[in-house]
Amino acid sequence: MMSNIEKLRFYLQFPFVRYALIVGVLIALCSSLLGVTLVLKRYSFIGDGLSHVAFGAIAIATVMNIADKTIFTMPITIIAAVLLLRTGQNAKIKGDAAIAMLSVGSLAIGYMIMNVFSTSANISGDVCSTLFGSTSILTLSQSEVWLCVTMSFIVIALFIIYYNRIFAVTFDENFSKATGVKADRYNLLIAIMIAVIIVLGMNLVGSLLISALIIFPALSAMRMIQNFKGVVICSAIISVCCALAGMFVSILFSTPVGSTIVVADMIVFFICSVIGSLKR
Amino acid sequence: MAYIKCEELTLGYDGKAVTKHINFEVNKGDYLCIVGENGAGKSTLMKTLLGLQKPIEGEIVHGDGIKPYEIGYLPQQTVVQKDFPASVYEIVLSGNLAKCGFRPFYGKEEKKIAKENMKKMDIWDLRKKCYRNLSGGQQQRVLLARALCATTNILLLDEPVSGLDPKVTAEFYQLICDLNQSGVTIIMVSHDIYAATKYASHILHVGRKQLFFGKTSDYLGSEAYKLFGHGGDDDE
Numbered sequence: 001m002m003s004n005i006e007k008l009r010f011y012l013q014f015p016f017v018r019y020a021l022i023v024g025v026l027i028a029l030c031s032s033l034l035g036v037t038l039v040l041k042r043y044s045f046i047g048d049g050l051s052h053v054a055f056g057a058i059a060i061a062t063v064m065n066i067a068d069k070t071i072f073t074m075p076i077t078i079i080a081a082v083l084l085l086r087t088g089q090n091a092k093i094k095g096d097a098a099i100a101m102l103s104v105g106s107l108a109i110g111y112m113i114m115n116v117f118s119t120s121a122n123i124s125g126d127v128c129s130t131l132f133g134s135t136s137i138l139t140l141s142q143s144e145v146w147l148c149v150t151m152s153f154i155v156i157a158l159f160i161i162y163y164n165r166i167f168a169v170t171f172d173e174n175f176s177k178a179t180g181v182k183a184d185r186y187n188l189l190i191a192i193m194i195a196v197i198i199v200l201g202m203n204l205v206g207s208l209l210i211s212a213l214i215i216f217p218a219l220s221a222m223r224m225i226q227n228f229k230g231v232v233i234c235s236a237i238i239s240v241c242c243a244l245a246g247m248f249v250s251i252l253f254s255t256p257v258g259s260t261i262v263v264a265d266m267i268v269f270f271i272c273s274v275i276g277s278l279k280r
Numbered sequence: 281m282a283y284i285k286c287e288e289l290t291l292g293y294d295g296k297a298v299t300k301h302i303n304f305e306v307n308k309g310d311y312l313c314i315v316g317e318n319g320a321g322k323s324t325l326m327k328t329l330l331g332l333q334k335p336i337e338g339e340i341v342h343g344d345g346i347k348p349y350e351i352g353y354l355p356q357q358t359v360v361q362k363d364f365p366a367s368v369y370e371i372v373l374s375g376n377l378a379k380c381g382f383r384p385f386y387g388k389e390e391k392k393i394a395k396e397n398m399k400k401m402d403i404w405d406l407r408k409k410c411y412r413n414l415s416g417g418q419q420q421r422v423l424l425a426r427a428l429c430a431t432t433n434i435l436l437l438d439e440p441v442s443g444l445d446p447k448v449t450a451e452f453y454q455l456i457c458d459l460n461q462s463g464v465t466i467i468m469v470s471h472d473i474y475a476a477t478k479y480a481s482h483i484l485h486v487g488r489k490q491l492f493f494g495k496t497s498d499y500l501g502s503e504a505y506k507l508f509g510h511g512g513d514d515d516e
Contacts, residue, residue, distance in 0.1 A: 040364060161384045168374040171364060172355065178330040179378045179430045180349030226410030227367035 004252055011251050019145045020138050024243050026152035027201045028213065028261075032239030033159045034193055035218035036232050037170050046084055046191070048211045049099035050198050053080040055207040056106030056113075058130050063117040070147055074199045081195035085187055133206025133258035140203060148200050155193050162189065167228055204243070205258030216265035217242070223269075223276030238268055282307050283346045283434055283465060284329065289338035291324045297336055298324055304484050304493040306434070308344060311457075311466045313476035313496075316486040322469045325486065326438050329467070346434060349378060352427035354437040357419070362412065368422050369407040372398055375429030390429075397425040401455075417448035424455070434465040441472065453479055477505075 011017045038044055057076040061069040084099060114127055140148070159166070168176045169186045176183045194214075201210040221235035246261030282305035289302035299321035306312055316322050327333045329340065330353055352375075375397075376390035398404045401421040406414065411422060420440060427435055437456070441449045457479050460466045470476050476483060476496075483499040485492040492504035499505050 040360060042360065164374065164377060164380070164385060167366070167370065168377045171361065171366060171371060171374060172358070174327075174330070174332060174355050175353050175375075175426070175430075176377065177332055178349070178351060178353040178436075179375070181377055222365050226365055226413070227408075228365060228370050231365045 007252060008248065016138055016140070017251070019140060019142075021244070021247060023140065023145055023148045023200075024204050024247050024257075024261075025240050026149060027197070027204050028217075028239040028243035029236055030152050030155045030159075030193075030197045031201055031210070031214045032217040032235040033156065033232060034190065034197060035214040035216075035239075036221070036228075036235055037166055037190055038194065039215055039218045039222070040170050041190075043190075043194075044211065044215050045096060045099050046081070047194055047198060047214050049084060049103040050077055050081055050195055051202065051207040051210045052103035052110075053077055053106045054195075054199050054202055055130055056110035058202070058207070059110035059114045062126065062130075063113050068141075068143065068147075070144055070199060070203075073202075074196060077195040077199050078192050081191040082188065085191045129206070130202070131206050131208045132256060133202060133204055133209065144203070148203070151196055151200055155196060158189065158193060162186065163232075166190065171228075205261055209258045209262050212262040212265060213239070213243075216262070216269050220265070220269045220272040223272040224279065238272075239265070242268055283310075283342070283344050284467075285341040285343065286329075287339050287341070289325075289328070289340070290336040291321050291328055292336055293324065293333070295336065299486050299488060299490070301489045302338070302484075302486065303490060304482075306465060306467060306482075308433075308465055309460070309463060311460045311479060311481045312468070312484060313480035313482070314467065314469045314484045314486065315471075315473055315476050316491075320486050320488070322486060323438065326436060326469050329436060350431050350433060352429075352431035352435040354420070354423050354427050354435065354440055356438050356442070364412055366411050367408055368398070368403055368411060368414070369394070371411055371422055372403075372407075372425045372429060375426035378430060393429055394425075397428045400428070401425040415448075416444050417452060420444070420452060421455075428459075428464075432464070434467070435459070437466065437468040439469055439471065441470075441475075449475075 012021075038047055054073050054077045057073040058069055061072040064072075066072050080102065084102065110130075111127060115123055165176075165181065165186050168181060169183045169190075173183050173187075197214070198207075198210050201213055204210075205213055217235040217239035218231070220238050221231045225231045225234050242264040243261050246264045247257060249255060249264070250257045250260040285305040286302055290297050290300045291302065292298040298319070302325065304312075314322050314325060324333070328335050330351060331349070373386055373390065373394045376386060376393060379390055379393075380386065395404070398407060401424055403418065403421050403425060406418065406422075411419065414422065440456075441452055444452060453475055456466060456468070468476075468480070477500060480496050482494065483492060483496050484490070485499070485504045492499055492502050494502075
C-alpha cells in the first residue's frame with residue numbers, strides 16, 4: 001500500500017500527469033452535467049453519433065498533419081450536432097436512422113483515410129488510441145490543456161446560467177414554447193455544448209467510450225435521487241470521483257485510462273442501482 | 281373584443297389540410313370545449329392556438345389584453361415525463377420562466393407565485409416529492425399549478441382526464457369548474473362529450489370542417505350533437 005502511494009507521488013511530480021488529472025476532472029464534470037439532460041431528452045444516441053463524427057474529423061486532421069487537432073475537430077463536430085438536431089425534427093430520414101448513418105459513415109471514412117494516407121508506421125496504434133484514448137491525455141500540449149480548461153469553464157458557466165431554461169426545455173418543450181421560451185435556441189445550445197464536450201473528452205477516453213462518460217453518471221444518479229438539481233449534482237460528483245479513481249488505477253496498474261474510467265463508472269452504476277432498489 | 285378570435289382557419293401539417301373553415305371566438309370567462317373524433321384536427325387546433333405551428337390559412341387574433349404567450353397550457357403527458365426525476369416544486373417553478381426575462385434565476389416574486397399556486401392546487405405538501413412517483417391525478421394538479429404560474433387569464437387543456445379513474449376525473453372537472461368561476465377562461469380538448477356538455481359554456485365541434493360552434497344549450501339540439509352518437513355508446 002505504501003509503495004502505491006509513493007508510486008503516485010512519484011508520478012505526480014511530472015507536470016504532464018498533473019495536466020492530465022486536471023483536464024480529466026474537468027471533462028468528467030462537464031460531460032456529467034449535460035449527461036442528465038441528454039439522457040432525459042432521449043438524446044443519448046446523438047452523443048454517440050457525434051463521437052464517431054469526431055473520430056472521422058480527427059482522422060482527417062492526423063493525415064493532414066494538423067498540429068492542433070482539437071481546433072480542427074471542434075467546428076466539424078459542432079456543425080454535425082446542429083445538422084443532427086435539425087434533421088431530428090423534420091426530415092425524410094428520421095432522427096435515429098440519420099444518426100446511425102452519419103456515425104458509421106464517418107467511422108468508415110475515418111479509418112479508410114487513416115489507412116490510405118497515413119505516413120505513420122503504426123496505423124492500428126493510431127486508430128486504437130483515437131478510438132479508446134489510451135495515452136493521448138498524457139501527451140497533451142500546453143495549448144491543448146489551456147483550450148480544454150477554457151472550454152470546460154465556458155460549458156460549466158453556460159450550464160449554470162441557463163440551468164433553469166435547460167430544465168424547462170428538457171421537461172416539457174411544448175409548454176416552454178407555448179409560454180414564449182425560445183426552446184429551439186436552447187436545444188441548439190445543448191447540442192453545441194455536447195459537441196464541445198465530446199471533442200474534449202476524446203482526449204481522455206477516446207471516441208468510442210465518450211458516450212459512457214456522458215451517460216453512466218447521469219443514469220447512476222437518477223437511480224437514487226428524486227429531484228433534478230440533486231441528480232445533476234450527484235452525477236457530477238460521481239463522474240469526477242470515477243474519473244479520478246480511474247486515472248489513479250491506470251497509473252498504478254498501467255491499465256488503459258479510458259476503459260478504466262468507464263469500468264469505474266459501471267461499477268458505480270451497479271452500486272447505485274442496488275441502493276435505488278433498496279430505497280424503494 | 282374577444283380574447284381569441286379565429287377566422288376561417290385551415291389547419292394541417294406539411295401543407296395538407298386536416299380541417300377547414302374554423303371560425304370561433306373565446307371571450308373572458310368562457311369555458312369552451314373542443315370536441316370531435318380522432319384525427320379531426322383537435323390537437324392541431326390546440327397547437328395552432330398555442331403558437332407551436334402556423335395555420336395554413338386564416339388568422340388568429342388576440343385581443344382584450346391577451347398576448348400570444350400569456351396562455352397557460354396543460355399538455356398531454358409525454359413519455360419523457362413519465363420517468364423524469366424532478367420534484368414537484370421544480371416543475372411548478374418552471375412555469376414562471378417567461379417572467380424571468382433575461383434573469384438567469386428565479387426571484388422571490390416567482391417563488392411566491394409558485395407557492396400560491398401549489399397551495400391552490402393542494403399540492404404544497406407534496407412539493408419535495410418526485411413527480412414520477414405521484415398518482416395520475418396528482419401529476420395533473422402539478423401541471424395545472426405550473427400552467428397557472430404562466431397565466432392568470434386563460435388555460436388550454438389537452439385531453440386532461442385521459443388515464444384518470446372516474447373519481448379523480450370528477451374531482452378534476454370540479455377543479456377546472458372552480459377555476460373557471462374564479463375568472464380563468466378555459467379551453468379544453470376532450471373526448472368526453474358528457475362532461476363537455478355538463479360543464480362547458482360553449483362547444484366547438486370539429487370534423488373535416490367545423491360542425492358546430494355556439495352555446496352548449498344550442499349544441500344539445502343541433503345536428504352535430506346527434507352525429508356524435510348522442511344517447512348511445514357507439515362512438516367509443
